Amino acid sequence: MAELSIIQANRGELQHGVSLREAFWVWLRVAMLSFGGPAGQIAVMHRILVEEKRWISESRFLHALNYCMLLPGPEAQQLATYVGWLMHRTLGGIMAGGLFVVPGIISIMALSYIYAAYGNVPFVVALFFGLKAAVLAIVLEAVFRIGKRSLKNNAMISIAAAAFVGIFFLGIPFPAIIFGAALVGFIGASSGISAFQGSTGHVSGKQDAGIVDSLLGDELPEHARPTVGRALRVASVWLALWLVPVIALLITFGTTNVFSEIAVFFSKMAMVTFGGAYAVLAYVAQQAVESYGWLKPGEMLDGLGMAETTPGPLIMVLQFVGFMAAFRDPGTLSPMLAGTLGGLLATWVTFTPCFLWIFLGAPFIEVLRGNKALNGALSAITAAVVGVVLNLAIWFAIHTIFREVEPVRVFFLAFDAPKLTSVDPWALALSIAAAVAIFRFKVGMIPTLAGCCAAGVVLFLLGVLA
Secondary structure, X not given: OHHHHHHHHOOOOOOOOOOHHHHHHXXXXXXXXXXXXXXXXXXXXXXXXXXXXXXXXXXXXXXXXXXXXXXXXXXXXXXXXXHHHHHHHHHHHHHHHHHHHHHHHHHHHHHHHHHHHHOOOHHHHHHHHHHHHHHHHHHHHHHHHHXXXXXXXXXXXXXXXXXXXXXHHOOOOHHHHHHHHHHXXXXXXHOOOHHHOOOOOOXXXXXXXXXXXXXXXOOOXXXXXXXXXXXXXXXXXXXXXXXXXXXXXXXHHOOOOHHHXXXXXXXXXXXXXXXXXXXXXXXXXXXXXXXXXXXXXXXHHHHHHHHHOOOOOHHHHXXXXXXXXXXXXXXXXXXXXXXXXXXXXXXXHHHXXXXXXXXXXXXXXXXXXXXXXXXXXXXXXXXHHHHHHHHHHHHHHHHHHEOOEEEEEEOOEEEEEXXXXXXXXXXXXXXXXXXXXXXOOOOOHHHHHHHHHHHHHHHHHOOOOO
């Protein structure tokens, strides 16, 4: 313990004794183990950073996680960026946050090549047939998991129900639902209504456990103290990195070019991705299929299956969407080159803002800790996310289990209804089997995905798939 005290004594410098080289290999290890969505990724980081390496204390880790829960974007990647920034300033944050997504970028790009080149091969179709059923069950499990954590009273249940009705039956845009829920929660908490004053986050009651000694300590590092000058510099650099490519594409190619559409659409998503990947994917899926025509309905499930089985944030599925969008509208480029550029562009405008939110907001957001109105807004957003993810599950179910849908337009209602006579019995059976495996027998995500893919191949070999 004496060594820890000596290391922490000089608060003007970060003398925690962890070199950038050592940090690189630790963050690479974290990235390669980052399967299973944000809960699993956060658990991996906690085990390695808090328990094993003792870089950061329990309280500081949970403090950082609460910051990231307030921000749009993938909280696990932002948490890595935040801790990396605390340890090694901006370079450390870029290294940690960048490494967190690099394995996913490589994996999704490789799978996108295979999908684009061989997606119509019967064997590959059978593989993804099984994958869709598993992903549907995983999304349903996410609804129950998030709902159990966040719907603690009738007010939160009502917000979730209103969000579902709004996005599924009324076609209200996802951003409007999120900001509407935040406003309701903010007003409710400001008015002193107890239903809006609960806690949020991934963490259970164990967060009050004793603080372990750590190399970083719990003092605010000198480089993390907020100043207006530093904030202006950070904002100018990261806004330029994010928006200059977008503006250049708009000026060069116009607003109707596929690359311009990718840049603008996913830049919008980067600002409203509260609640994790499952929440925003409902909106992305509907826009990519119905508004832009980038994907066919079942292909969003294929992309999500890729993201589920590769390391990195689930939001990496957006790279697949960008790839397929440009692949199918390559202009004068070869389809594969256009797809590569489209996928990388979608990834750039999705993740560059995440660094902006951390490097700009983290020093200032500490003063908001314990703010009841802000916590009320976050609680309401989390409740609304349950309704949005339920919409995603039902949308996926309709397009997985039924071969045909028909639009319903009655008064102010606008939604797609399945044709009951078009049910696919094998898709229904496989979806039920996947749900039973996850809910009843608690089978893990990877075994469920592998089993369903194998079942799809078996059905193909038996000749029962059309």
